[in-house]
Amino acid sequence: MIRAIPFLLFLGIGLNSLGAEKFSTGLLAEGTKWETPFYQRDSGIEGPIVFITGGIHGNEPAGARAAEQIRHWPIKKGQLIIVPKVNLPGLRADTRHLPGKPKKLRDLNRNFPKTNGAPNAKDLPASALWKYLKNTKPDWFIDLHEGYDFHQLNSDSVGTSIIDTKGNLANEVVPKMLKAVNATITDPQKKFVRLRYPVDGSIARAAHERIGANSMILETTKKNQPISTRTRQHRLMVHVLLSHLGMVGKNSVHVLVPKKSKELKIAVYDAGGVGGTGPNSLDKVFAETKIHLRRVGAVDIRASTLSQFDLVIFPGGSGSKQAAALGLNGRQIVKKFIEGGGGYVGICAGAYLAASNYEWSLGISNHKTFCKIINLPEIGPKSMWYRGPSAPVKMELTEEGKAILGNLKGPFEVRYHNGPIMSFMGKDGLGSFQRLATFRSEVSKYNPQQGTMVNSPAIIAGEFGEGRFLCISPHPESDSKLYKLLQNAARWVAD
Ligand SMILES: [Zn+2]
Structure with a gap:
């Protein structure tokens, strides 16, 4: 079931000064549980057709996220066709398999025509994707995946590898892809390697054997790596291929969101110094809203990607470690972003x-x-920021807070975990801030902390240059009842 809903937009973007890029989009498996969007960019200039899929396995989010970013890259020639979230129910449930399917059908990447099997794909959503893929006749087919471990450290996993169908054209470009991505990785055992032929029943193998596409699977590794790192690795490898084919410009690799969009564009920092579940919780906060949310790391920030966004969110973890990861240069870029x-x-x-x-x-x-x-008697020197494990506290919005964050009445509970006790510093050259919420209870571990938290600001907001900031000491992102508060906070700072 395929129906394209073509809409033509003649945008003056990109490097294609002659023709106009044509965009079309539509839904695969429309009207079913497996419905998922596809996107086609046609440069209007003859060139290769490249087809990219992400999210075939639902618990491999970086591939889906990278594909969602790559679809906004302007192209100079040929066509770029992307299905970013093939197994959308699996991505929502964070499961590898197709939710609800019996064992022999549940792995979507075994449902495509096998080497010695029938020419058709098994069941939805494989059959819908296969039909669409065959119709588009791609020259190149790229499937973005993730392994659970680094292949060089654990050969049971294909994590951090390129698995291609070999051949002369692949032999020209795969080494270039490896070289580019591996230049960003310091640990030699965590570098990408080239692996054997794609598994029987996979779409990459079928695309090669049945359609004649130069085909490859790109595998990042989920283990101990932030999503921003993994999506960046996918982008880097795809960018080398598309550059090799003359389809994209140098800077496309940093394009994460559409250039023009009415929807809010939010960068969530997820790299060095971020701890716990902050970025995942923020995904949930904004899941039902119409926004473009992207994970960014210090590397992305230093590559000036923030200029594409309306706001950046720095979640919980360690402020000093986040600062160290950003480095002086990264911190200056963040400041300039707010100032601007x-x-x-x-x-x-x-x-x-x-x-x-x-x-x-x-x-x-x-x-x-x-x-x-x-220096505490019988304990020794202790830093007063530490108040112990996560605990609920009471917080109350001020009138200014209600105007910005929503009309939440009276004190309400919120999770607290060593957030800052904030007070006015009076630094020259900086404006003041307004208090949006007040702590109405406190947690403390050491005697000198007692009484310092209750009635102190829990949320403050102000302006820096042309931009706005909003600082939240506790963790409203941990409670679905407070998602609205954070959505309003994001809208306000972006205003
Ligand atoms: Zn996979």
Whole structure:
């Protein structure tokens, strides 16, 4: 079941100065549980047809996310066809298999025509994708996946590899792809390697054997690597291929979102210094809203990707470690982004990062944090930022807070985990901030902390240059009842 809904947009974007790129989109398996969008970019200039899929396995999110980014790359020739989220129900459920399918049909990447099997694909959604793929007759077919471990460290997994169908054309480009991506990886055992032929029943193998496409599977590794790193590796490898084919410009590799969009574009920092479930919780906060949310790492920020976004969110973890990961250059780029009109939301560690009292902090908000080291009798010197494990506290919005964050009445519960106790610093050259919420209870571990948290600001907001910041000490992203508060916070800083 395929129906293209072509709509022609003549946008002056990209490097294609002669023709106009033609965009079309539609749904595969329309009207079924497996319905998922496809996107076609046609440069209008003769050239290769490249077909990219992501999310065939639902618990391999980086492939789907990278494909969702790559579909916004302007192309100079040929056609780029992308199905970013093939197994959409699996991606939503974070499961490898097709949810609800019996054992012999549940692995979507075994349902395509086998080497010595029938010429058709088995069941939906494989049959819909296969039919569409055959109709488009791609010269190149790229399937984006993830393994659970680095292949060089654990040969049971194909993580961090390129599995291609070999042949002269692949032999020209695969070494270039390996070289480019491996230049970004320091640990030799975590570098990409080239592996054997794709498995029987996989779409990559079928695309090669039945359609004659130069075919490859790109595998990143989920283990201990942020999603921003894995999507960047996918982008890098695909970019080398598309550059090799003369289809994209040098800077496309950093294009993460559409150039023009009415929808909010949010960057969520997920790399060094981020701890726990912050970025995943933020996915949930914005899941039902119409926005473009992307994970970014320090490398992406230093490559100036923030300029594509309306705001950046720094979630929980360690403010000093986030600052260290960004480096001086990355921190200056974040400051310039806010100064130039970008928005900043800092949650817990992100609210430390925005402060003005550390050598490493951004200094975009005129607040200091209660963090001095006190020598405690019989305990020794202790830093006062540490108040123990995660615990619920009470928080109440001010009138200014209700105007920005929504009309939540009275004190309500929110998760707290060593967020900053914020107070006005009075640093020259910085404006003030307004208090949007107040802690109405507190947690403390050491005597000198008692009474310092209750009635102190839980959320503050202000302006830095042309931009706005909002610092949240506790963790509203952990509670679905407070998702609206964060959605409103994002909208306000982006305004
Ligand atoms: Zn996979």
